[in-house]
Amino acid sequence: MISYADGRDAAEELDRDDLFAQVRERFYVPADAIYMDGNSLGLLSRDAEQAVLHALDEWKTLGIEGWLNADPPWFYLGEELGKRLAGMVGATPDEVVVTGGTTVNLHALVATFYQPEGERRKIVINELDFPSDVYALEAQISARGGEPERDLVKVRSNDGRTIAEEDIIAAMSDDVALVLMPSVLYRSGQLLDIERITQAGHERGIVVGWDCAHSIGSIPHRFDDWGVDFAFWCNYKYLNAGPGSVGALYVNRTHFDKQPALPGWWGYDKDRQFDMSHEWQGAGTAGAWQISTLSILSAAPLVGSLRIFDEVGIDRVRERSLALTDYLIELVREGGMLDDPYNYAIGTPFDHARRGGHVAVEHENGAQINAALKSRSVIPDFRPPNVVRLAPISLYTSFADVWDTVQALRDVIDTGEFRRQSDRRGVVA
């Protein structure tokens, strides 16, 4: 591994030899900026662009016939994309479907899998969770006649950054019906041990689901081996499928006999959907949890984007991601930036087994540092109270980009330019 002392030349050298240099060429990487926000919105690839143009062309030429005659046919596109994602998450092809949005899929799955009974009424989450999940779960509890104040248990963090797995397991008491955790915490980037927590839940008769928004496309998953009950995610972060693109869900096949609690005709048995019967006949696969007609134009980018993942493989993506985040963390540490006058802190676990795809760089003037970086065309994002999130993306971030980003972190303090920025975050941070 190259270090701070090796300088920028060593990073450039590594980039020259890198197999990924060709992959980077397939993306619209801004020429005059360093994009470190692919964990919020991945960049457009030429493959994804082509797939959208192809879908538009098919709409132009085929009209309604596109449902069966497009390539791939729109009618089966959610299932087709699910099949292509299945390998990445360790599932069989019929356990994954591309549909809905992250929070919509959470509602559809939790409405089905949260079955409060007698004393078993609680849902365990954690206090560092993404807010949308909390809003949705509170509403799900209320809809079942429960009280969020009492029935939503938030596992506390010991350090404000991470959640101890022992504490999640300790919260699995007899009155818990469901545990819903993020695979990777959105702020600190901590990766939880999905297998350990899932199995601990099952040993106690608890259903365990996962929000994988921050791990899909960055980390390999083995849902079937781990016994995960259900999972959901968005495709617009590491999977580069575009702003607001369609999300995805996984249902373990042992649950295929369950009745989706929020059914819609798109989850119907495909061969009989157009019988227009009022009697529900679910698809008998994860596809049964679809609700509405798939947005073809918002799913199309994924058709192209997954081509890149098929070629590169998620294991190599993960390996390079760890090398990039190792390098970022080392540059901050070896560059003396944890000390005065910089006073940065790293909020992400160093241990590979506990680290997701981004690095949380903390600073008491985080909002101003974030704005100062942006004014230098280094694009991170800010999460209150003090986190500048930096995501070097395997498919298109170079080691030299990481070097330059860390130099920018240093320069905005050396020059005092961060002080000229507002300490209020932007409307979209």
Ligand SMILES: Cc1ncc(COP(=O)(O)O)c(C=O)c1O
């Ligand atoms: C961890 C996590 N969960 C849920 C969401 C909500 O996603 P959506 O707007 O697609 O519902 C996000 C969005 O960034 C997220 O990061």
